[in-house]
Amino acid sequence: MKKILVLNHFPTVIPPTSGGTLRYFHIYEELSKFYDVTLLSQTYGHKQGVFQYSQTFREYKVPKDPYYYNKVVQKLQHNELTYEFAMIIQTELANYPTLYKKLYDSLYPLCHLIVHESPFLVEVDSYIRKDHKPRVYNSHNHEYMLADQIWRNEKARNYLPALFKLEKKLVKCADLVFSTSETEKDHFIKMYKANPAKVKIAPNGIDPYGWLLRKEKYNQKPLAFFIGADYPPNIESVDFILHHLADKCTEINFVIAGGCCVPFSHFTTKPNVKLLGRVRNKQKIKLFSESDLAINPMFTGAGVNLKTLEYLSAGVPLFSTLCGVRGLDLTNMKHYIHTEREDFAYKLNRYSNDPNLLQKVATDGQHYINKNYSWNSIVEKMKIEIDALLS
Structure with missing residues (x-):
């Protein structure tokens, strides 16, 4: 050998x-x-x-x-x-x-x-x-x-x-x-x-078989999930969630996990934001199954974003910038919902309570990723x- x-x-x-x-x-x-x-x-x-x-x-x-x-x-x-x-x-x-x-x-x-x-x-x-x-x-x-x-x-x-x-x-x-x-x-x-x-x-x-079965509707208010390591592009995303999305999307709860929370340990939290810090793998998988939405407001970076693959493989409907889905040839409104800095909050508010659209996007995105990646x-x-x- x-x-x-x-x-x-x-x-x-x-x-x-x-x-x-x-x-x-x-x-x-x-x-x-x-x-x-x-x-x-x-x-x-x-x-x-x-x-x-x-x-x-x-x-x-x-x-x-x-x-x-x-x-x-x-x-x-x-x-x-x-x-x-x-x-x-x-x-x-x-x-x-x-x-x-x-x-x-x-x-x-x-x-x-x-x-x-x-x-x-x-x-x-x-x-x-x-x-x-x-x-x-x-x-x-x-x-x-x-x-x-x-x-x-x-x-x-x-x-x-x-x-x-x-x-x-x-x-x-x-x-x-x-x-x-x-x-x-x-x-x-x-x-x-x-x-x-x-x-x-x-x-x-990704490993297509490592996810829990998702529930159709888990939370009273839509729960939007972001996870990332302690890495500059992820920290920039968390800053955007805390100081922009949370204020403009008051009917959405945001949960953030991973090392990207560390620089914000002294942040005065908001009623619709929860910073979990680093989580174990079992807890991460559970969070994927309990979230209504995944968000990926990435504005810098290189390579293919692994969190995008995980969100989609787990069947979570994804809102992401083009930078967040780079290199994957995803189709807007089929595999994910495309947003950028200027309209991220608007699209979250508009589509977060459209279960039929979110289910279709989640299913198509999951099938595409699990088949090809x-x-x-x-x-x-x-x-x-x-x-x-x-x-």
């Missing part, structure tokens, strides 16, 4: 809940049915070591190397652990002989194929361009374009040219690049002059490309 080694700057979570961990875990769980897969991840807390998920699927969770971590932070002269600097620290750590780098060097001789989940750890792979082992870039996003959209700190933005060079190097050196959508595929080809023949589509997906069907296509590469 061929051995695959996967490099990533964050670990899986079991069960996975956020967008990144959902893609990371499910793709390799499916691939481990055909290959021997080792994930090499980094972790902050005490949950470190080797985690064996099956005979052919395991993860090494490597703790942050305190000596080099502190050295990098000191070099950056920046103690604020924002999203931007968490990523920049990864790129800097890749240049030092960290615990992660040493473990990679020990696992490298045993594998037949190396996969990079992002460009942030490219420099860890000191053998790239120097050997004959195939490389794959399994992108979650077009990282440079995403960073250019959402990095706000001026000092952090000084690192954008370095990120551009890292991602260009990875795209150029990889024998196979998976992008999450046709749009991002085109960006990789045009921006990095990549060979179009090696850039393939591997969208984000299951992890199983996505990995079947990825396997064809990987087999060709390994042969």
Whole structure:
């Protein structure tokens, strides 16, 4: 059985809940049915070591190397652990002989194929361009374009040219690049002059069988649900819900869950808003079954939005911006209800009490997503490309 080694700057979570961990875990769980897969991840807390998920699927969770971590932070002269600097620290750590780098060097001789989940750890792979082992870039996003959209700190933005060079190097050196959508595929080809023949589509997906049966009408007032990780585009969405939608949609109750609630822990709540914070997977699934509507007021971001896939797969009627449904070829008023910043509140108020429309949109959206975006069907296509590469 061929051995695959996967490099990533964050670990899986079991069960996975956020967008990144959902893609990371499910793709390799499916691939481990055909290959021997080792994930090499980094972790902050005490949950470190080797985690064996099956005979052919395991993860090494490597703790942050305190000596080099502190050295990098000191070099950056920046103690604020924002999203931007968490990523920049990864790129800097890749240049030092960290615990992660040493473990990679020990696992490298045993594998037949190396996969990079992002460009942030490219420099860890000191053998790239120097050997004959195939490389794959399994992108979650077009990282440079995403960073250019959402990095706000001026000092952090000084690192954008370095990120551009890292991602260009990875795209150029990889024998196979998976992008999450046709749009991002085109960006990789045009921006990095990549060979179009090696850039393939591997969208984000879902497990169609993990949802509870929904009730036709659960709440007296419509309950609109949003969930997201502690991630700048999600935080922007929560801010929009709290300071715009909640005031203009007083007959709708809003429930917000996930790490995106953390920056609003001191927010003076409103009578029609509930901030739950991070929730366990069972509670998340229950919330999907009890919500009348899903909302996705996303205004920035890249890749395919996993929460959109989950909302639709669970059969929840979705109100979303175009950014929120990017890369999925959904049809307005068939698979979801299209809204933007200026008319989001208006459309919520107009359609939230139209059960026939909402049921039809929910059913059509669920059928479309479950048919086209299951992890199983996505990995079947990825396997064809990987087999060709390994042969």
